[in-house]
Amino acid sequence: MNHKKRLAAISIMTGSLLFSAAAGAAAESVKSDMAVLIGDTETSFAKQSLLVDSSLYAPYEAAAKQLGAEAKWSAGMKTLTLVKDGNTLEMKAGALSYKMNGLELTSATPLQEIGGSVYIPVRTVFEAFGYQIGYENKTRTVSMQPRISTKPALLVHGITPDGYVTGSEVKVSISAYNHILKDFAQQKEPKAGEGHIHVWLDNEKLDAASAIKVFKNEPVVFRDVKPGKHTLTVQLVGNDHKPVEPEVKQTIPFHSVSLSILKDLDPEKSTGLRIEGVIADEKHRVFTVEMESKKLYRIMADSGKMDILTELPRSATGMAFDAAGNLYIASGGQEGVIFKVNAKDLNGEPFETSRVETFVSGVQGANGLTFDSKGNLYVSGGANGNIYKVTPDGQLSTYQSGIAAERKEQQIVVNGIAFGKDGKLYAANTSSGEVNRFTMNADGSLGAWERVAKSPLLYGADGLNFGPDGAIYVAANERNAIVRVSLDGKVTEVAQNGNQGPLEFPASLHFVGSTLYISNFDQPRGANSPNDPGIGASIAKMEFGSTK
């Protein structure tokens, strides 16, 4: 990633995060002190701009002039329409979505009416018209680079390279620039600067016969798209279906995942129960603990059959299996303990609490659990920053990680943990939105740590597990999100939703093959506040399909 791109990525996320943190509160606006450059030239609208919850807003007339777009504000409908080269952006004041050529897209920064004037969110609108945007905090400079020149060009909206789409329906819209879209059935003769767009999803042969032919500015919808890797290809062609020269073609690889609720723990109520940990075995038997009642649940993913196996001695969260299939469950607090449930008890009928063993005590704040290849159990200590090691015969060692909290309101610095194939211990920092990794010393003690990734997308990073593609997947609880982190630190949103679900404060996650099981804790915090909508404490299931 080059420097400019990196800045852009950071500020995109910061912008939306700052907004969502303040969502619900009245938007406050101040005069902007930012410089705004297009190429090397200062824009005329910078001095008229405002900052609303730290996001840059410009008066719509001045911004439209800069874009070269026609602008129409409907005071009755409270809707702004911007049209450039036949491409239409529609935005309604206060709405967290907008339409680009008819496709609904989300924006954390809505159109605003401030002091009788209409202000556009600069990033969302300029990006929709093909600008690449960077921000340098030190000089408070926003730099915008137009990707559309005077040459024919295409922009695809609705998917991003290597991004994720949830559900079996994939919708995109396409903007064509400097090329007039014509219905080829009526305009058969080739004419310079005229034609349509060929679109292919996963086609091996990219020919005119198999192409979806688009000549209107409206969404293209693909149905029954299976979970897995996909490729969308778009190409500008003439009325005669021959590619425009020089070629205008884009190939966009993306992923689709399905997301559904496997089991609602209490179908009668939408709040009340709380679950934090989740784990599943190779037979897709899913285990979780309800924190109030301390009940250990077993859910058969195939049939949906749910049994309460026992009541634990105390409330519990994080879970791990040892090599023999025994289940270990963390019960934190001041006097942290780890419980052990024998593998054979997981197979059969409900059993007495007395059968639950205390494997070790003295693990204050015990939260996440994982085993190394030698059978040592590692335990994260949550807010105290400790990592504990417990040998197979129960010998406890305590190590201080040295990882610090960034946010006062969220002090947990070591939460979900898992070993990578590299033998390093990966840990989620819930407070700072980080994934860190520790080198391990030969004797199993904790070595130095380094940061793998830090991003506002990772605020609330709780459970952490490795996917079939070797990447790290994180439950970002307070964002109602599942986030992917590559081992070289690239952070990608996999799925995210508001407080209606299906993700409701996702706390832990566990892969069996390409199926991800997720516990919905349903805490009323962040994106999940208030928590009464949705279905409450539940196990969600995400299918990733083939990752090849």
Ligand SMILES: [Ca+2]
């Ligand atoms: Ca946790």
Ligand SMILES: [Ca+2]
């Ligand atoms: Ca809820």
Ligand SMILES: [Ca+2]
């Ligand atoms: Ca429910």
